[in-house]
Amino acid sequence: MTALTDTFTLRNGVRIPKVGFGTWQVPDGDVAYNAVANALKAGYRHIDTAWQYQNEKSVGKAIRDSGIPRDQIFVTTKLPAKSKSYDESLKFFEETMQNLGLDYVDLYLIHAPWPWEEMGADYSKENVEVWRAMEKIYKSGRAKAIGISNFNVQDQKNILENCEIEPMVNQLQYYIGYTEPQNVQFAKESGMLVEAFSPLATGYLLKNDTVADIAKQNNVTIAQLAIKYCIQHDILPLPKAVNPAHINENKELDFVIPDEDMETLDSLVDTAPGEDHNE
Template sequence: MTALTETWQLPNGVAIPQVGFGTWQIPAGETAQAAVTAALEAGYRHIDTAWQYKNEASVGAAVRASGLPRDQVFVTSKLPAHAKDYDAAMAAFHESMTNLDLGYIDMYLIHAPWPWAELGADYRKQNREVWRAMEDIYESGKVRAIGISNFNVRDLTDVVDHARIAPMALQLQYYIGFTEDAIVSAARKAGMLVEGFSPLATGFLLNNPAVQAIADAHHVSVAQVAIRYCLQNQVLPLPKATSPAHIQANAQLDFTLTADDMVTLDGLTDTAPGEDHNVY
């Protein structure tokens, strides 16, 4: 077993590989298909995509072409942020199912609590209806788990308070120096597994000298430290890369950050100047 194939358990008992391969900002077509193919060849068994990324079809094609049994690859996709009523959610889900063409989706998340053009807006009432659609999708058997992404404490709590089936996971931005502690705490209190996208802060973290010093001490890269940091904080990391060499390097996680390392990393702030954050 490696970090790529070891699993954590979602609240409904479904096993999820504890490192995922992120595909945000990877262009559809040959680039995305090649990146996912390289990830699967490197041992990743968890691929994260979204309708918004416009690369679902490429992800699905790579998974199908891999020759791996469908039940050995965990695939996450996301409901578009602008789908804010029951019918729109259902239509978007069926579109993603067609795009992926994998028979089912392992985990399906509401991509954001508000449309991207209205960051921070209050859509709690609409999200209750969208969550009703998510519950029906889950009970259809076409997805194995459901959850939310980019939700703040207010919006997360409202979904939980009105849910018939509780969200099983929260995906949010998470990296050394930006760990969204209040949201992570609220998600865990509600029983959710927490996933962290952009563990490298879309590359802005790579030039941080404090993280580099710890990486040098372990003879690993800053990217490997960033991914390992998530794991040791019980957050499922979703690193992204397109270079086969970087994809393979990011998979080499057989080292442990010391307690002193973790104290140092936990104490860092402003580690990635220039990185954008969601509005909460």
Template sequence: MNPLQATYTLNDGVKIPTVGFGTWQIPDGDVAYDAVSFALDAGYRHIDTAYVYGNEKSVGRAIRDFGLPRSEVFVTSKLPAEVKTAGDVRRYADETLSNLGLDHLDLYLIHAPWPWGEAGQRHWDSENTAVWQEMIRAQQDGLSRSIGVSNFDAHDLQNLLDTTSVVPAVDQIKYYIGFTEPIIRQAAKAAGILIEAYSPLATGGILNQPDLMAMAKRYNASVPQLAIRFCLQNGVLPLPKATSQAHVVANTKLDFTISDADMATLNAAPDADPTRHNKTQG
């Protein structure tokens, strides 16, 4: 089955398409509108955005204008990382829905366990617990079918598991060949949390690696196709992004299988772009 048509079943029973279209760093306006339109035309049925991306209005307009039934497009957005007060959750959720022009989300994520300007400086356990409880209420009230987190490490996940009754459906993290976060993946797997991969191409950092280019050539594939397929074969949901129609379409050509030997090589690969992954806001 075409991965764009296949689904994973989340721990709450909701089905999510196994490949999503990411919109991080795609500017609001015609660029975001066209990119999402290209993606829907190419067969994507899973669109990922965030309040902080600043492009929700164009993303939502593209989804609405394309004209598919709402039930056929899985839409994700994210609560800003700076929101660490429960009382602010509903206000931002309502604003996101207004921006998108939708009456509900399919997945709503806490964008990070810390405000961006304080990443890694301390744990925000009590604040995340309080915000998560409000996320649960938002789900119960129908604002989003599923709820989850992004950029949470094993400690942050365990904090929620220890203090709340609803397990996050998803943890969206930076993940690519050479940077696969095994500790987070192990913690997520034990709890039944699906890992989503933003920047599965390392924000372009892996595209010109000779070894990957040679391997991709053996499969009559591009490096982006190899990288996306790598995520899928590891049971991770990739969120590739592109703005040109040609690249959007090319990233859907995933009808090949990486051999076990090549997967072992890829899983053992060193980080090809170590300067990037601690400085991103995907």
């Protein structure tokens, strides 16, 4: 069984709901506001956004308007990937908090180890300075946990070897057929919880016949199968949806994928042609 209120526990004792609600590519305004509002009504208690998504204002307003006590909603957002200095990172955090209209966030992540337009570039030295800013934010109490996103093994080692407070989460691209095994293994062995953004490969996974067949055999949707696949690997999925029916469908996870089906899913590669990879 998996309920939206089930939790993982981070290295600092903070509890985080096992299923998040992603908002990447959800436009600001009514679309983002209604998606988050409907997710919260459906029982989701973990909302993931980012400065880069340009929807923090609508996401924050939906959270504030929900009537749900703040301490019952886990809110994640992210420092822009382009922010690669101590002072700039603190400035962007203030901007994010103003956007959200919240007193604190539950998890704050460095969105990527390099600016998006320089994907793969070496910003090791700068990331150490950025992490110092993350530690300052954490010590202030305005972020209950801090972590990283899109960090490969070398980037993870760089932070771990130059930190006072170890990252608690690494959010990675992860879906059936693309599971970043080295990055995931290193993060887990280092005590980080791994989160999966785009567990449906931004929709491309829905076109895979093998995945569709296994979903049908288990009487579940492809989306439900993909989300549960992450959870059965102790990965926290962040599915995105704007359609209320899909929002509700995606939370129906009261099933177990049989071992033989998990083995088949584990063996698949290139399940989502067309999906971009951050490497």
